[in-house]
Amino acid sequence: MKKLGALVLLLLVFASCGAAEIAQATETATTTATAIETTSTTTETTTTAMTTTTATTTATITTTSTATTAKPPDNAGSAYAWDYPGIAPAVAAVPKDPYLIYVSRDYALPANYSPSLRVCVEDYPEKIQMEATAAKQYKAMYDAAKAAGAELIPYSGYRSVERQKGNFDRLIQTNVNRGHSYAQAVNLAAQVILPPGCSEHSAGLAMDITRPGYWDTRVDFETTKEFTWLVAHAHEYGFILRYPKDKFVLTQITYEPWHWRYVGVGPATEMKKSGQCLEEYLGVG
Numbered sequence: 001m002k003k004l005g006a007l008v009l010l011l012l013v014f015a016s017c018g019a020a021e022i023a024q025a026t027e028t029a030t031t032t033a034t035a036i037e038t039t040s041t042t043t044e045t046t047t048t049a050m051t052t053t054t055a056t057t058t059a060t061i062t063t064t065s066t067a068t069t070a071k072p073p074d075n076a077g078s079a080y081a082w083d084y085p086g087i088a089p090a091v092a093a094v095p096k097d098p099y100l101i102y103v104s105r106d107y108a109l110p111a112n113y114s115p116s117l118r119v120c121v122e123d124y125p126e127k128i129q130m131e132a133t134a135a136k137q138y139k140a141m142y143d144a145a146k147a148a149g150a151e152l153i154p155y156s157g158y159r160s161v162e163r164q165k166g167n168f169d170r171l172i173q174t175n176v177n178r179g180h181s182y183a184q185a186v187n188l189a190a191q192v193i194l195p196p197g198c199s200e201h202s203a204g205l206a207m208d209i210t211r212p213g214y215w216d217t218r219v220d221f222e223t224t225k226e227f228t229w230l231v232a233h234a235h236e237y238g239f240i241l242r243y244p245k246d247k248f249v250l251t252q253i254t255y256e257p258w259h260w261r262y263v264g265v266g267p268a269t270e271m272k273k274s275g276q277c278l279e280e281y282l283g284v285g
């Protein structure tokens with residue numbers, strides 16, 4: 001009887017070991033999504049820490065990666081040559097007028113690109129930054145709009161390359177979860193979020209703008225008085241609507257009424273008059 005009891009006990013131990021192994025296997029299977037979340041959280045923390053520093057802080061775009069995603073991309077040699085299928089950007093040239101730098105899924109920022117940053121509007125708890133001149137111009141635009149009854153809330157300005165990578169990888173994972181192949185998932189993601197190193201946000205020259213009552217970037221921002229004001233006046237401060245509705249073929253990015261790019265007053269005014277997007281104005285894309 002004692003022997004039988006021991007055998008039962010032994011069987012129970014084996015059974016529970018099996019369950020533990022299965023549980024572990026299941027956990028391994030879900031590691032990808034968890035890892036991406038973890039990366040994102042870490043990056044968020046870093047960014048927050050950075051943005052709460054003083055207005056004159058100079059930040060450097062670092063190129064190291066702490067990626068923990070199961071899929072590629074690892075940094076494959078050059079700073080932004082992440083190994084995403086179908087994404088192989090050349091290094092963007094920095095033009096004489098640095099505010100006309102062209103970055104897209106085909107052109108990545110140079111590895112050592114490090115804009116001097118400045119908080120755009122101090123009135124909000126989250127201290128959103130842009131490149132120093134762009135930030136000053138944003139503040140001037142913000143004040144003018146506010147005087148006209150429109151509140152251009154800074155939602156997302158400068159983003160580190162690491163943060164951009166977290167956003168991009170998360171969207172790829174979402175697309176994979178929806179049943180797309182990895183290559184398809186990357187291609188679809190790149191129509192909505194630019195790959196790391198390829199975003200104007202990492203150059204400090206773009207601002208995603210929102211308004212009171214909105215907690216995110218939304219396409220129906222185009223129906224607001226803030227958007228109407230921007231369309232009429234943003235060029236006076238050097239900003240352009242970077243991804244217009246009818247220019248997808250050229251920009252390769254879907255319509256983003258919230259994303260405004262600083263190019264300087266002269267070029268912005270010329271583009272406003274001609275109706276050209278940045279690709280047309282620069283003769284690229």
Ligand SMILES: [Zn+2]
Binds near residue numbers: 206207258259
């Ligand atoms: Zn944006």
